[in-house]
Amino acid sequence: MxxxxxxxxxxxxxxxxxxxxxxxxxxxxxxxxxxxxxxxxxxxxxxxxxxxxxxxxxxxxxxxxxxxxxxxxxxxxxxxxxxxxxxxxxxxxxxxxxxxxxxxxxxxxxxxxxxxxAPPSRAATVGAIIATCVARDEASPLSQVKVLNYLPNILARLEAQERGAEEALLLNRAGRVAGATIGNLLLKSGSIWLTPPVTEGALPGIRRARLLASGKVKEAPIDQDALRNATALCVSNVLTLRPIIALDGAALPAEPAGELAGL
Structure with a gap:
């Protein structure tokens, strides 16, 4: 049909x-x-x-x-x-x-x-880079809504592809993490899951809101040192929750995000 x-x-x-x-x-x-x-x-x-x-x-x-x-x-x-x-x-x-x-x-x-x-066929995990070709403007009100112009995200994904990765993390103009091209970033530090605030340029994601409401995830600014020292990283959107197993070519713990599943 x-x-x-x-x-x-x-x-x-x-x-x-x-x-x-x-x-x-x-x-x-x-x-x-x-x-x-x-x-x-x-x-x-x-x-x-x-x-x-x-x-x-x-x-x-x-x-x-x-x-x-x-x-x-x-x-x-x-x-x-x-x-x-x-x-x-x-x-x-x-x-x-x-x-x-x-x-x-x-x-x-x-x-x-x-x-x-239909449900998309995707790998369970992804490798990611920190995008260098574009930054997210955390001061722009457009960072908090889903506008049709997705060119910054497209440029970052192209950079990821060129560097052998499947996803890119976007920094804001202050050099801190805003999110990923297809969703929000979740970072585990020790036993605590964190995600950037919307004031850092993060999209107010729907699953992100559920995770925050559950108390399993907290908001905090995330710098590049925190990224590289994370216990685990994950990309979240309403369709998927995908662990990041490598960042800029360096392996990360392949810790499943099962504790966040179902939300």
Whole structure:
């Protein structure tokens, strides 16, 4: 069966999903996205994802054309239409079409696209580098929302690939750790798990929030010395929790993050 996507109120085959050439998400990266986890046919943490999306929309002055309950219904409908009960969903919201130039239209009509995907096949562990080609701006409000422009993360991942690794850790402008390209960084120091605060440029991740609420992880600034002396490192997002087994080519303890699993 062909993949079906939800586009502006309709479920249609993905190959037939057309977005105008003047859509500002395409021309300017003017939009937001959320990636959500699908487990047992249920989309997890929709209220938390909606809250982050709404915060981003408020920052961008982008009107959301749905509320949390409607977002849940759209996501669930898309998963069911693709006969998926496990995997993930990607929700993309752009400001829609607009004239040339930077200023958006006064009455935008957002484009909403939802796609569903099966659980990705990934290695259980990753090697990582500390990216040198780009830094995360912890002072920018955009560091706390999921905007469509992911070029800094892409550049860091390309650097990782060129250096024989699968992931890159991003430093902020102060030289401390902000996070990884695809999620939050978790660092174990002795018996304590730590993660950088959002004031350091860390994305307010959904699983990160659950881990902090559980008391199993605490916030603290993380410098490069702490990275290299860590008992264990892990990359966290809503889909995976992956230990880092090497940093800049140096082996790290392959300690499983089982104590954090299930959150």
């Amino acid at each position: 062909d993949e079906l996507v939800w586009l502006n109120g309709q479920l249609i085959p993905a190959v037939e999903a057309l977005i105008p050439a003047s859509d500002r998400g395409f021309t300017l990266g003017d939009g937001l996205f959320e990636t959500l986890c699908l487990q047992g046919g249920v989309v997890r943490d929709v209220p938390a994802h909606f809250a982050r999306l709404a915060a981003g929309a408020k920052l961008l002055r982008l009107p959301l054309p749905f509320h949390a309950a409607a977002m849940d219904a759209i996501l669930t409908e898309t998963a069911a239409a693709n006969h998926l009960t496990e995997g993930g969903l990607r929700l993309t919201v752009t400001r829609g079409t607009g004239p040339r130039g930077l200023l958006p239209p006064t009455s935008p009509h957002p484009t909403v696209l939802v796609s569903a995907f």
